[in-house]
Amino acid sequence: MPDYTHALIILLVMGGCVILTRVLPVVIFGWSEQIPEFILYLGKVIPYTAMGLLIVYCFRDISILGGTHGVPELIAMAVVVASYLWKRNTIVSVVLGTAVYMVLLQMVFV
Numbered sequence: 001m002p003d004y005t006h007a008l009i010i011l012l013v014m015g016g017c018v019i020l021t022r023v024l025p026v027v028i029f030g031w032s033e034q035i036p037e038f039i040l041y042l043g044k045v046i047p048y049t050a051m052g053l054l055i056v057y058c059f060r061d062i063s064i065l066g067g068t069h070g071v072p073e074l075i076a077m078a079v080v081v082a083s084y085l086w087k088r089n090t091i092v093s094v095v096l097g098t099a100v101y102m103v104l105l106q107m108v109f110v
Helices: 003-029 037-059 071-087 090-108
Strands: none
Touching: 037 071, 071 090
16 A cells, blocks of 8 residues: 555544544534533543542552662652642643653662
């Protein structure tokens, strides 16, 4: 298959997915102005659930008995929590925590 045909197929699939995500809510909920209570509930709980999932994912491979004993992860987590409480900006907190973690891994705990 030529490269342009492959690229065209990818663009069509991507376009179809975008259209589907725009049309599907209208098909499911109709044109009403009122958002269903269940969707409002999901909008409130999913961010906290996602953060909990990310925390479990990040700390799942920590070995207390080996290497760094989880110190870089705990320091980075403390930086994220402290910077969020200070600035109330999620993106700044995550970027700062990631930077601190990378510095700790690359320079301090080699």
